[in-house]
Amino acid sequence: MALLSKKDANLIKDPLADNNPITIQVLGICSALAITAELKASVVMAISVLFVLGVGNVVISLLRNIIPSKIRIIVQLVVVAALVIIVDQVLKAFAYELSKTLSVFVGLIITNCIIMGRFEAFALGNGPWKSFLDGIGNALGYGVILVIVGFFRELLGSGTLFGIKVLGDPVAKTGLYSIGYENNGFMIIPPAALIVVGIIIWVQRSKNRALIEEA
Amino acid sequence: MAFNTEKNSYTVIFAVLMVIVVGSLLAFVASGLKPMIDENERFEKQQNILYAMGVNENEGDGDVAFVPTTEVEDVFSKFISQQLVLEGSEAVEKENAYLINVEKALAKAKSGEKAELPLLIGEKDGEKYYIIPMYGKGLWDAIWGYISVDENMEIKGVYFDHRGETPGLGANIKQRFFMDDFKGESIMDGNTYAGVNVAKGNNDPLNQDKEDNAVDALAGATITGNGVTAMIKESLKLYKPYLQTIRSN
Numbered sequence: 001m002a003l004l005s006k007k008d009a010n011l012i013k014d015p016l017a018d019n020n021p022i023t024i025q026v027l028g029i030c031s032a033l034a035i036t037a038e039l040k041a042s043v044v045m046a047i048s049v050l051f052v053l054g055v056g057n058v059v060i061s062l063l064r065n066i067i068p069s070k071i072r073i074i075v076q077l078v079v080v081a082a083l084v085i086i087v088d089q090v091l092k093a094f095a096y097e098l099s100k101t102l103s104v105f106v107g108l109i110i111t112n113c114i115i116m117g118r119f120e121a122f123a124l125g126n127g128p129w130k131s132f133l134d135g136i137g138n139a140l141g142y143g144v145i146l147v148i149v150g151f152f153r154e155l156l157g158s159g160t161l162f163g164i165k166v167l168g169d170p171v172a173k174t175g176l177y178s179i180g181y182e183n184n185g186f187m188i189i190p191p192a193a194l195i196v197v198g199i200i201i202w203v204q205r206s207k208n209r210a211l212i213e214e215a
Numbered sequence: 216m217a218f219n220t221e222k223n224s225y226t227v228i229f230a231v232l233m234v235i236v237v238g239s240l241l242a243f244v245a246s247g248l249k250p251m252i253d254e255n256e257r258f259e260k261q262q263n264i265l266y267a268m269g270v271n272e273n274e275g276d277g278d279v280a281f282v283p284t285t286e287v288e289d290v291f292s293k294f295i296s297q298q299l300v301l302e303g304s305e306a307v308e309k310e311n312a313y314l315i316n317v318e319k320a321l322a323k324a325k326s327g328e329k330a331e332l333p334l335l336i337g338e339k340d341g342e343k344y345y346i347i348p349m350y351g352k353g354l355w356d357a358i359w360g361y362i363s364v365d366e367n368m369e370i371k372g373v374y375f376d377h378r379g380e381t382p383g384l385g386a387n388i389k390q391r392f393f394m395d396d397f398k399g400e401s402i403m404d405g406n407t408y409a410g411v412n413v414a415k416g417n418n419d420p421l422n423q424d425k426e427d428n429a430v431d432a433l434a435g436a437t438i439t440g441n442g443v444t445a446m447i448k449e450s451l452k453l454y455k456p457y458l459q460t461i462r463s464n
Contacts, residue, residue, distance in 0.1 A: 034381060035381070035382050035383070036383075037381070037382065037383025037384055037435070038382065038383035040382075041382035041383055065220075066220065066229070067220070067229070068220045068221070068225055068226040068229050068230075069220060069221065070221075070226050071226055071229070071230055074230075075229075075233065078233060078237055082237050082240065082241060085241060086240075086241070086244050089244050089245055089248050089252070090244070090248065092248070092252045092255065093248040093251035093252050093255070094251070096255040096258075096259065096284075103378070103379075104378075104379055104380075104382055104386065107379070154383070158383075163278075171420050171421055185434050185435070188383065188384065188434060188435045189384075189435050
């Protein structure tokens with residue numbers, strides 16, 4: 001017996017490719033712009049969202065029959081904000097170093113539209129297990145794009161990956177810099193992320209023409 | 216479930232219950248963890264202060280490495296010889312002056328009110344370090360830090376931190392390559408307390424000119440950099456009366 005039924009597996013696979021939250025649903029663009037200037041921040045954000053979306057989806061799914069529809073958005077906000085704040089406090093008490101790295105992301109996670117989007121579109125209408133898979137899938141789909149964008153922005157903008165100088169030293173002019181290569185300062189400012197995301201969307205849609213919307 | 220979730224009364228009751236449950240849960244978590252969080256914050260302050268006076272475990276080109284939390288209390292009492300609070304040019308000793316809320320003290324002093332400004336004196340290898348706390352604002356939120364100078368008003372080290380600057384851009388003020396540039400710069404320009412400018416295009420990326428009161432800015436983080444410049448200048452202004460009394464040149 002397979003670990004996941006085919007339908008369940010698709011809940012994870014779809015958001016990674018043909019129903020990607022960033023490139024297809026165009027959600028979560030704001031954080032994709034804000035924190036992809038370096039690869040490390042992208043990875044941290046991807047892991048944080050993975051956790052919050054996985055757990056949050058399950059909570060919302062369990063509550064789905066008792067949440068009054070008139071204030072459901074508020075309830076969703078409360079759930080995600082409470083989750084994030086509790087985790088933040090626990091980390092501050094027991095893993096202070098880690099919490100310092102993550103504290104910048106707390107606000108970005110609470111307001112991340114992917115999280116609200118999946119609560120609203122999926123968890124409110126499906127069981128906990130399916131919602132969990134959907135949350136994990138979407139967070140992975142989001143994370144993949146974040147890491148790709150972070151990779152190109154850090155490599156082309158700063159010449160580093162995870163803070164390690166992979167292209168040589170730009171000031172001392174070693175490695176690639178000795179033959180006249182320069183870092184592209186534009187890549188580290190937020191608009192560059194839009195261009196990279198745009199290129200990913202272009203590549204993805206030219207490979208799978210079914211994704212192109214009718215004009 | 217049998218509830219009619221469309222009814223107004225249900226909505227109101229649900230909202231009230233939710234607020235009570237979530238509110239008390241958060242309050243419970245926050246107050247339960249507070250002692251541990253406070254202690255962590257105290258250790259962090261000690262680590263930061265020690266870092267600014269050059270007591271740290273940095274290796275080669277590596278990342279910022281503090282004195283480990285397990286030892287920081289001993290190391291702190293070993294290197295910090297005096298903890299003072301200033302009122303004008305008067306300095307009186309005060310226990311645990313480093314725990315004073317710098318944000319509030321500086322704001323009070325700036326508006327002309329009476330305030331206790333903390334200042335720490337450290338001693339390392341027979342040299343005296345005057346460690347001044349700073350507080351200012353970056354692009355998104357607060358930035359703060361410590362700057363240590365000797366009698367010649369030469370910077371011996373700095374430490375910066377921030378609450379919410381952009382990762383990869385403004386957040387880099389707490390990276391070594393940025394903080395190390397401040398070492399050796401003078402906070403004096405002639406006879407004025409000029410501080411240090413975080414300057415764009417000062418044509419000195421290797422920071423060899425230590426007389427220019429400037430360090431190289433971070434690309435893409437202009438406003439955070441300006442915030443650092445302003446923070447240093449503003450804080451020094453308040454400490455000037457005391458610094459005048461110890462200045463040797």
